[in-house]
Amino acid sequence: MKQFLLIIFILFPLTLHSQKDSTNIVRNFPQKAFTRESPVTNITIYPVPVRENSFSIKADREISAVKVTNMIGQDIFRATYTNPVTATKVILKNPVRGMYLVTIGFADGTRIVRKVMIENPE
Known part of the structure; x- marks a missing residue:
């Protein structure tokens, strides 16, 4: 019985201490780390x-x-x-069949990346 009480008295303060530390960590995170402030942009890439x-x-901004990269x-x-x-209009010289990344930079300094599939002409 004495050993049981000793274990409880030792473990109980340790669990409270660890809970206290974890709440401090969460409280100290800046709010901007969890918010996304990029504006919504409608982009149309065609034909796909x-x-x-x-x-x-075409874009609304x-x-x-x-830039197109393989x-x-x-x-x-x-x-x-x-x-x-x-x-x-993007004109490619001798495109090879495959997946490409299209990076679109906007006047306000933001950018968006979209995937485009290029197939051989039929």
Whole structure:
């Protein structure tokens, strides 16, 4: 019985101490770490899948740059617009069939990445 009480007196303060520390950690996190403040953007990329050497991009915000990379990170296409546009056409030279990443940079400094599948023309 004495051993049982001794164990309870030792373990009970330890559990309270660990609970106290964990609540302090959660309380000290900044609120911005859990909020997402990026504006919603409607982007249309067509035609999908791409069967020719070009596709179009339309957005409801001003596009300042477009970059197309393959899955190993090589740049296939890159364009920067001094006067931002809301629609643009991407023309690729000799595209190879596969999955590509289209990075769209906006005038406000944000960017969005979309996947595009390029198929061989039929």
